[in-house]
Amino acid sequence: MNKKYPDEFKQEAVRQVIEKGHSVPDVAKRLGISDKSLYYWVSKAKVPASQSAEQEEIRKLKVELKRVTEERNILKGGRRVLCKRVKEKYTFIKSRLNVYRVNTMCRVLNVHRSGFYAWLKEPQSKAEKANLRLLKQIQASYVQSGGVYGSPRITHELRRLGETCGENRVAKLMKQAKLKANIGYKRRYFKSSTPHIAADNHLQQQFVVCEPDTAWVSDITYIKTYEGWLYLAVVLDLFSRKVIGWSMQQTMTSDIVIKALLMAVWRRPKAKDVIVHSDQGSQYASGDYLDFLAAHNLIPSMSRRGHCLDNAVAESFFHSLKTERVKRKVYATRREAKADLFDYIEVFYNRTRLHSHLGHVSPDEYENTYSQAS
Structure with missing residues (x-):
């Protein structure tokens, strides 16, 4: 079982070797520690303090560089979802689980890690499931009508089938699915009592003639x-x-x-x-x-x-x-x-x-x- 020794104990053990000249095995035996641990403490103590501080600073800079680079790469690929809904951010995180850490992605995209894990267990809410089920009925009614039913008529059709949905909800789902009633062009008709005819129709759709200038x-x-x-x-x-x-x-x-x-x-x-x-x-x-x-x-x-x-x-x-x-x-x-x-x-x-x-x-x-x- 590994023991964690306080820094002061380590320093005094090292002084027994460096300052008083005792051998490492002898000091280790008397203090009840392993030779390997004491050799490591001694080698570390022999490194100049300035060099040790410099190495520590380099280590910290490397860690910071790694963090910044990872965040930059996440933002580069996830810029389009920064202003999207939370569930779209969750989908982005899920697609990159093998590339980046969840903690980092959640921090960059400003979402909670607990919320992401809860979404993983159940991606669709009850409302979304209900809308998906309703949309299938809307599509069936739309196809059956030949594409001429709009949201008012489809709402009445669904109510006849026992659904309790509102017209606004149906219209919203139809818009998302790009379903639009095909009602043709709207024309304005003007009545005239006696249509003026400047000439009779002599051609009568006889478009095939046998000679030029006929x-x-x-x-x-x-x-x-x-x-x-x-x-x-x-x-x-x-x-x-x-x-x-x-x-x-x-x-x-x-x-x-x-x-x-x-x-x-x-x-x-x-x-x-x-x-x-x-x-x-x-x-x-x-x-x-x-x-x-x-x-x-x-x-x-x-x-x-x-x-x-x-x-x-x-x-x-x-x-x-x-x-x-x-x-x-x-x-x-x-x-x-x-x-x-x-x-x-x-x-x-x-x-x-x-x-x-x-x-x-x-x-x-x-x-x-x-x-x-x-």
Whole structure:
């Protein structure tokens, strides 16, 4: 059994050896201690006091350096949980039990060690277990409704099943699980006694034509830039799906659709009695636009109100334009957007892009093949 001797006893035993010249075995035998212990005391006493103090200071500095380094490493990996809830800190500590000491981690993260050990025995509280059970029922009700039930209806459904939960609790759990009622878009409808129709629908969704300049379709879309909106109006020939007219302006007036149609007339000077189909937008219903059509022997045609499929070819072109080009860019100015849209329409779409409706050839190639065969 190891005995702990007081410092004064050790000092006097060492003096018997160093100052009085007695041998270590002799002194050890007389004092009833082991030779090994006395040899150690003597060797330690022979070290200069200044050197011993210096070694002690180095030892303390090493211990302090080790502590600071450990705390720094803990903070480096746990910075994101410093402002989190206590249970998230406990989870962090648990994941690093094999790396750092629990005492140090608890001190750095400002949590109680006893609380951590209590959490280890039971990580989930009764309230959390109840919420988890309730969430499973909420998810089942949500799926069963096809995703259209919000918190009010799901609350009523759960109460019918015997649950005593409140709507706020259900709404909170749904938000955490990212469950949201799919109710579609909210639209405002305006009633008018007699809808104004500037032209009849002569196209009737007959998008396949056998000859060029039989039917054209026109529409307007908008492009976002940091300077503001840029509006684009186009005219497509249904025969080849080629863009034969276009105009880009920063305002959406009747002038933009007239300029797009003017380019189409300039490109197709021999076109007569062509059906020009559009929606019932104010630009297409304006007197200037209808007068332009009449002056060039063009037949106006307009979609039925609320039937976007009546102008599906133009809508399809805009979808391709935005998917393949616009959504991949961020335009700083309208000038930059115009240059890029020009490149897409005139360089890529009309001359290069393979169109599935045309048998995977470009609109220009499709028209050239038709001209050679005629």
